Amino acid sequence: MxxxxxxxxxxxxxxxxxxxxxxxxxxxxxxxxxxxxxxxGVIRRIGLVPNHYALGYRFNGMTVWDVADEHVAEAGRRVGGLDFVSHCYQRPRHLPDWPYSLFAMIHARERAVADQLVERIAECLGPLSRGHLVLFSSRILKKTGLRL
Structure with a gap:
């Protein structure tokens, strides 16, 4: 199977x-x-994996947010609930160089729209966010799961 x-x-x-x-x-x-x-738990999910570039989305950005550990679950629920966020998850921070613990992926056809989406996440987080970056992708690195 x-x-x-x-x-x-x-x-x-x-x-x-x-x-x-x-x-x-x-x-x-x-x-x-x-x-x-x-x-x-052998399969995590069944879902669509679109090629955003083929669909015209040229500004695919992983937004990374510095959120205090005690607030990251709440922040994740807020951001993950936004209809334009395709992925949202927590990752360990690596201080002092990498303070970011909450990751959320956005997709837009134009840079201005991407910037607006990031602003909406910032508004959603409010004071829970202590800072953020947006890492725009330049190509697709992987679109497949484990192969047997």
């Missing part, structure tokens, strides 16, 4: 049926197995 889906689900109207045909089982069995793998 993992080998049959590691490059992604087929882009069809009924992807689980297509996988079932490939591995010689039923679509219901494929869905049940995928659910078990998700519940066991």
């Amino acid at each position: 993992v080998l049959a889906t590691q490059d992604g689900l087929p882009i069809t109207e009924r992807p689980y049926h297509a996988v079932a045909e490939t591995v010689g089982t039923s679509a219901e069995d494929v869905m049940a197995r995928m659910t078990r793998l998700l519940n066991a």
Whole structure:
């Protein structure tokens, strides 16, 4: 099952049926197995992985925020709830050079729009933010998961 889906689900109207045909089982069995793998933590999620550059998003920025450890969970819930943030997670800070603990990814077609999104995150965090940076990507480094 993992080998049959590691490059992604087929882009069809009924992807689980297509996988079932490939591995010689039923679509219901494929869905049940995928659910078990998700519940066991073998698969973290099933979701779309868009190529933002191909969609015209040229300003893809990882925003990094210096938020006190005791407030990072609350800050993460706030920022992660914004509809334009595609990823939001906590990472360890590495003082004194890297004080940032909250990471949030944004995507925009124009730099001015990206700047507005960063400002909206800053407003959302308010005094919880003690500073931030935006690290704009210049190319796609990886868009795949583990390969068996």
